[in-house]
Amino acid sequence: MSILVLAEHHDGQLAGATAHVVAAAKAIGGDIDVLVAGENVGAVAEAAAKLDGVSKVRVADNAVYAHQLAEPMGALLAELADGYSHVLAAATTTGKNVLPRVAALKDVSQLSEIVEVVDADTFKRPIYAGNAIATVQSADSLKVITVRSTGFDAVGEGNSAAIESVDTVVENRQSAFVKQELAQSDRPELAAAKVVISGGRGMGSGENFKLLDGIADKLGAAIGASRAAVDAGFVPNDMQVGQTGKIVAPELYIAVGISGAIQHLAGMKDSKVIVAINKDEEAPIFQVADYGLVGDLFEILPELESKL
Amino acid sequence: MKVLVAVKRVIDYNVKIRVKADHSDVDLTNVKMAMNPFCEIAVEEAVRLKERGVATEVVAVTIGPKAAQEQLRTALALGADRAIHVETEERVESLAAAKLLAKVVEEEQPGLVILGKQAIDTDNNQTGQMLAALAGLPQGTFASEVVVEGDKLQVTREIDGGLQTVSLSLPAIVTTDLRLNEPRYAKLPDIMKAKKKPLDVKSPADLGVEVTSKLTLLKVESPAERKGGIKVGSVDELVDKLKNEAKVI
Secondary structure (H helix, E strand, O other), rough: OOOEEOOEEEOOOOOOOHHHHHHHHHHHHEEEEEEEEEOHHHHHHHHHHHHOOOOOEEEEEOHHHHHHHHHHHHHHHHHHHOOOEEEEOOOOOHHHHHHHHHHHOOOOEEEEEEEEEEOOOOOEEEEHHHOEEEEEEOOOEEEEEEOOHHHOOOOOOOOOOOEEOOOOOOOOOOOOHHHHHOOOOOOOOHHHHOOEEEEEEEHHHHHHHHHHHHHEEEEHHHHOOOOOHHHHHOOHHEEOOOOOOEEEOOOOOOOOOOOHHHHHHHHHHHOOOEEEEEOOOOOOHHHHHOOOEOOHHHHHHHHHHHHO | OOEEEOOOEEEOOOOOOOOOOOOOOOOOOOEEEOOOHHHHHHHHHHHHHHHHHOOOOOOEEEEEEEHHHHHHHHHHHOOOEEEEEHHHHOOOHHHHHHHHHHHHHHHHHEEEEEEOOOOOOOOOOOOOHHHHHHHHOEEEEEEEEEEEEOOOEEEEEEEEOEEEEEEEEEEEEEEHHHHHOOOOOOOOOHHHHHHHOOOOEOOOOOOOOOOOOOOEEEEEEOOOOOOOOOOEOHHHHHHHHHHOOOOOO
16 A cells, blocks of 8 residues: 655744644554655755655645645645655645645545544544544545544654655646735644634624633643634624634633533534633533533633733 | 536534434434535525526536435525436445446536535545546536636636636636625525426436445444633643643643
């Protein structure tokens, strides 16, 4: 078996997700090649060559792959996929954008967001927002798979794999990059943060979300919200954690003034440690929290900030 | 410009799902079903394009059992002009759905196809991208803004960490993210009117597509239950537990 892993990278840097995808590839077993596609990605290729378990890094460095648009990336991967038994990418917005195109071009199914490798053909993946886990077996000769990073511990960096260039250049007349606006926050992204602190309807207003800032600063946390807080207009939609928002699984999740609707639990229940702060001791959030603190969040939050 | 919008019938997002006792699947007997939330956003966007005079006709399509016509009637009540039902009782995986939709695209020749980014049952997030590849069209996935400018489409996409804008040639495929719009509710008179709007029924065979899959669902389980922990009495105790017991701060 041989596996092709699509490297995830941003701004000339290899993204951490790739080391998790290589770990999933190791669990499948076989030779592991990493494809780095983009423009001016030499440094990314060097970083990828350090990942343990990688046999070789293949580099497609061309302007047509800049910003990793789905159309040229899909065509490139479909061309390179021949000879591999598996093509893997991180279940990031890049992987999710590109890989289904590859699967369709190769006339095979895709397995999305696997969290466990049972064997080379069989995988576990969450369905219904993680409220059920499906074990799925694929009889396709090529398996196209996206990997949820939280399911696999990252591989280490003691390797020095060979790097070779790929000269395949595809045409793209259908799509063009216009611009990118990345959040100018010093805070980590919700989906990648090690600590997340979220506010719910109990916060009372958008203004009160400022009470979370100091704690987030001290913990290096991302700030999220429940759907109820978004629907009440306290904070924008992109902060929503839950089934129809972002799915997070940080080391520490702090739910403040969140009752714990199914919708919300679906988005955070795989967090390693959950803390709930709520004045209603009957709130369902306490049923999933490792540490619950019943009380008035307007008193608790300032005290917590001062004691961290 | 004709806009084709695909919708899927799924379990209502507020329902707590149950896994069947034999672990063969999720139990959908007597469970409230609804239009997938991301598909509602797709219908809303198509209808708004028509209200702005950009779209001339909105055609809703679904693939699924007889009962999925309820979701097509909902789309019609929200403002779609007519509907196509590809009727099948089979389990339709993303690739087969994309093949069926590619045939509908070939027949209907829409200028734009809008789909939800994922269905909240299987959470695959594949069909739109697969359709784009099969139809040889560009894609704007996870859209939070869609602007038609002449023969181009500007799509602002929600990507990890921010927003990306791409320009696509038309026809194109768009999949919706949460922030694209807030769907309206259907009004009673529109629900009544929707009953009279045209709804065509086809079979996968009519479209020349075999609904088969090389994926086998071996087992469906409930996730490991999270057991509730302890209540702490004070902020000091909480900080102490997080530092010394959980060791996460």
